[in-house]
Amino acid sequence: MAPWSGSTLWAATILLLSWICAAKTVTYDFNVTWVTGNPDGMTERKVVGINGQWPLPIIEVDKGDQLIVNMHNGLGDKSATIHFHGMYQNGTNEMDGPSMVTQCPIPPGADFTYNFTVNQNGTYWYHCHTDFCYPDGYRQALIVHDDNAYFHDEYDEEFVVTVSDWYHELVEGIAPDFLSVYNPTGAEPIPDAFLFNDTLNSSLPVKPNTTYLIRIINIGAFVAQYFYIDGHNFTIVEIDGVYTEPTEADILYIGIAQRYSILVTTKNSTDQNYAIVTVADSVLLDTIPPTLQLNNTNWLEYNASAPHLQANITVDQASDLNPFDDFTLVPYDNMPLLPDPDYEITVAVNMEVMGNGFGYALLDNISYTAPKVPTLYSVLSSGNLSTNSEIYGEFTHPFILEHNDVVQIVLNNNDGGSHPFHLHGHNFQVIQRAPSYGPTFYDYADGDPVPYDPSNHTAFPATPARRDVFVLPPQGYFVIRFVADNPGVWFFHCHIDWHLSQGLGMLLIEAPTQMQERMSIPQQHLDVCQAASVLTTGNAAGNTENFLDLAGQNSQQSFLPNGFTARGIVALVFSVISALLGVVFIVVYGLSDLKFHNKENPEIAMVIENLPKGAAETTVVNDYKD
Template identity: 70%
Template sequence: MLHLLIFLLLALGDFSAAKDVVYNFNVTWVTANPDGLAERKVVGINGQWPLPIIEVDKGDQLIVNMYNGLGDKSTSIHFHGMFQNGTNDMDGASMVTQCPIPPGSSFTYNFTVNQHGTYWYHCHTDYCYPDGYRQALIVHDKDAYFAHQYDEELSVTLSDWYHDMMEDIKPKFMSLYNPTGAEPIPNAFLFNDTTNLSLSVKPNTTYLLRLINTGAFVSQYFYIEDHTFKIVEIDGVYTEPTEADTLYISVAQRYAVLLTTKNTTDKNYPIVTVADSTLLDTIPSDLRLNSTSWLEYDGSAPHPQADITVAESSDLVPIDDSTLVPYDHMPLLENPVLSIQLDVVMGMLDTGKGYAFLNDISYTAPKVPTLYTALSAGNQTTDATVYGEFTHPMVLGHHDVVEIIMNNNDSGAHPFHLHGHNFQVLTRFPSYGADFFELKGGDPVPYDPSNHSAFPAYPPRRDTLVLPPQGHFVIRFVADNPGVWIFHCHIDWHLAQGLGMLFIEAPTQLQEQMTIPADHLAACSAGGIQSKGNAAGNTEDYTNLKGQNVQPGWIPDGFTARGIVSMVFTVLSAVLGMGSIVLYGLSDLKFSSTGSTDGQDVSDEYRD
């Protein structure tokens, strides 16, 4: 009885400590020039950019009231890494768990934060977060095992940066003129949304340093000259303290480290970030891949540039995140109920544009948000058919152990992110090191279940993991969170090309626990999007997918990618040539000696 009373008192104490944390966001365009090289429009909040850092304590209720004041763009907010257990409708992925929020509409995100650690928030609607709509989300935890081992906190975001707006880059990227799907090259790399920044520190002090890559494309190496640190968290999962001096942080990944400063103030030390050049198809002469900020002990002392001696970024050897051990020692998940093998391929379809595929499917958004299909499909909610062919849906049973085997047939790395979960990392090939970013000599190396490294007893867990070029990884998670969750490459260009799929998890239980808020449905109505029906918008027959959104067709047998591009441009040239002939002929009519007024009319109509 005494134990029960103590438990109730402790639970009541935790409850009373929790609070509502409310943010009111008016999302509008503002101007900024973070690298000092080009002023441009960016997405601001309440007239400001950089955006506000969201800070809560574990157990708090986070409420974000958002008004879309952009005027010309729909938007949303995804709280990256938040499980949203019981609040799948707050996940923020447009056409997955909600409708895009059209200009002039308001929308409230409201959920309990039952997690701890380092996260971020960003738009999850059609290329919008590289326009500046991203920032840190920090969940403080007074009960963290290292809570009494540090004196102060610092948060750092790393990101790539484009001088052009996404609306201008997008048509050039998904274009006949870019059939290989070469990603747009950033113009700069930012450190806390600026460059040449000094982080002021005190001597002999331990800091909890939170590091977040909020970029759209490029991974970055991170180190501080003449300093080491201890990793204590990856992607919201506490780890056994692990000494390191260099990190590789892909887009969407996060680390928290304990950094103890030196017992002196005689100099300042470069904080070095180096962009992963292996991801770039070309490197413009004016693009600086390495950037220097400073751990500033004395503001009046010199701020030296970093002494970077490596020839290539891949010569840096970071700690291998697959070797980290979670502090809670959660054991290896055994006996998966479902094993899903996914092969990554980048290729071309008959439009002549570059696309991305998981098992020959390029993710194509449905006409109805998939969560709303799951809620309106009645007893057909467990039938994957209703979610459409090109959302690549997989229905998961409640509490099933799910295994994902990913084979990369592409020569580029892909950081894959799973919404609603973190996952155990069982194996990855190759490991971080000289061959990680470029397997020499040839063919992709798929996972072989009869020949792999031993699975760890306590696998590391995170929500974003890098799939090596031509390599593979194996991950597992428990389907204990009813909802619709997208699994996708977090390079924004690759998601736009279709490198994603949907998990519809325990949809029967989902129907029992969820009702969509009125303002969410109002956003659908304002945007002219249905909130019921299958992937094709059919509310009468959920298995009838006539009219669903589809990926472009395959290139016919016998055609090569080069051949289809050549054919497209040949036809285009022919059309332009015929147009020139027609224009020349009509001009003759205009200036004929007969003075025909009919000829004049035809010529004017053509010009208009």
């Protein structure tokens, strides 16, 4: 290749300097506290607010900006963090946010600064990544504006739309019943409502004959939703921060944590408003309470004085919705299929009842269990043992990735439910999936699992879709590829928060040698660990003397003996309950029989009369006296 000429080099220098000058520092100060909210108008409850307000503020930056978020945990009774979902954090892995992966949980009263450069564009969001905290309202959009987007001049205004599920009860009240011997099948808690921009029955005011960019984000904890606008088609231009070739569609299926940007051109007339319809994927729900409204209407409002009519759709009709298949989208940059992988990981989703009778989620036989030292800190304190996966603990399910390797993950689903999987630190090419969206999506749910067969599959797409969250079909599979070009500890997990709490995740430890060369932990982060009483050096068990000694590591629950299944556990639980009820009835009826003979048997009468006050049998005695 010919060397750059002086004029070319000068032009490139000017371009670089102009970009540096345009970039700015954007600072947010977040005081995270409890406030009250009532988004569906049914139940007022505590929610996680920022600076005394909820819904939370939208973070907005331009591509190239430095983003600083100074967080103070003022919750008083809960630890917290922030994960900036979809941010690659290239070179700033310590700012990624998941507790015990890249940082310690931030205890009440502590401060923590997130500071990183945003060298990407598109639609993202931020949320708590500690225990169950984001379903309590700790989630909101993060938008990266890009004046150079290929569609930038094609729209006049933009809207941010979030859809989510909502619970009337705090997660701390729901969680004990979810992970419980009384819920061995792992049935997820049923939401009480489905929200649109954290409310119901809202409108997006529009002008006629105008094109709008609408950014749609599912910030829920559990349920995917369908999305469409009556009387309008739209053009998809972005998924999960990846610009796509403009593609017309009329219905979207938006899994938890997925994002779409669409262009919508309004009609010339202003004589009516049009329903924006969101429909919860009811297949994910074990039960549907009669009070739960699955189908919700908001409006593309052309005329505030015109009627705002509810969309006419029933639950049965919802199953006939045929959404656009995101697998077919082509990235605008036309990035070709990555070459054959240097490293392949094949794992399967399993839902199991473990030895304590609780329902857990596993990848193969491992239910993710957090270590005693944040895994990033184990990497940085382990010297030449950092490339040995054993030091990170068996139950974090760690995989070591070599720098710049092409990595392929084959994810099979042995469960009858779908799972939106998210990879931190990367987006990925989606190169295979079965079954597809639409009428076939739930085809495998009631049959046997169909795993990926590397010797028998359709051709991989030449320019695969890329995103950072992809939905694993029920009892089907998907295959993804990415380049391990971002040293760090990256979480790969189901984004249904209930499933993550059950252990449905694993760690990718990418280029640990390069991590040690390039990374250090800010002192403030270490101070937070000290305040939280969390170790900052050592292996997964906190051992600094012998990194290969994992004695005392946090362990998952033991497995049930062979022959026990979830159905068997349910039967066992109810058998025990039935047996106890039987004993109670025998005692009651037995003593009831005695009362008719106690006149003839003074000894029995004396025994009954001397029963302790408050005993169950006292009722029988009192009945006889009356």
